[in-house]
Amino acid sequence: MKMNRFLIIMLLIVLPLISYLFVTASPLVFGTKVNSAEEMEGATFGLPIPFLTQDLTYDYEGDFPRHFGIDTDFLDSYSNTQVDKSKYILSLLIVYGLLVTVFFILVHYLSDYVKEYLEEETEYRKKDVLD
Structure with missing residues (x-):
C-alpha cells in the first residue's frame, strides 16, 4: 500500500512539478546561439x-555567432516576446514522459535490488539466531 501511495504522489505531483519547473526555467537558464542579424x-x-x-x-552591434540570454527587461515598452503555447505544452509532455520513463526504470531496478538485499539480510539474521 505504501508503494502505491509513493507511485501516485510521484506521478501526479512531483514529476509534473519538476517538468514544469525545468521547461519554464529553461529560457532563462540556457539561452540561445544566434548566427546572424536575421536570426x-x-x-x-x-x-x-x-x-x-x-x-x-534593438540594441546589438557586434559580431556573430554569439550566445544570447533572454532579455528579461519586461518593464521596457519595446519588449517583444511571444510564447507558443502548443510548443510549451509539447515540451512539458516530452520532459514529463522522459521523467516517468526514468522513474519507472529506477523503481524496477531498485525494487529488485531491495528485494535481494532484504533476502540476504533475512538469511544472515537466521544464521545469527541459529548459531
Whole structure:
C-alpha cells in the first residue's frame, strides 16, 4: 500500500512539478546561439522544443555567432516576446514522459535490488539466531 501511495504522489505531483519547473526555467537558464542579424529578430528560447520567441535586434552591434540570454527587461515598452503555447505544452509532455520513463526504470531496478538485499539480510539474521 505504501508503494502505491509513493507511485501516485510521484506521478501526479512531483514529476509534473519538476517538468514544469525545468521547461519554464529553461529560457532563462540556457539561452540561445544566434548566427546572424536575421536570426536576432526571431531568437527562440526554451527546451526541449523552443517555445519562446523574442526580438533582440534593438540594441546589438557586434559580431556573430554569439550566445544570447533572454532579455528579461519586461518593464521596457519595446519588449517583444511571444510564447507558443502548443510548443510549451509539447515540451512539458516530452520532459514529463522522459521523467516517468526514468522513474519507472529506477523503481524496477531498485525494487529488485531491495528485494535481494532484504533476502540476504533475512538469511544472515537466521544464521545469527541459529548459531
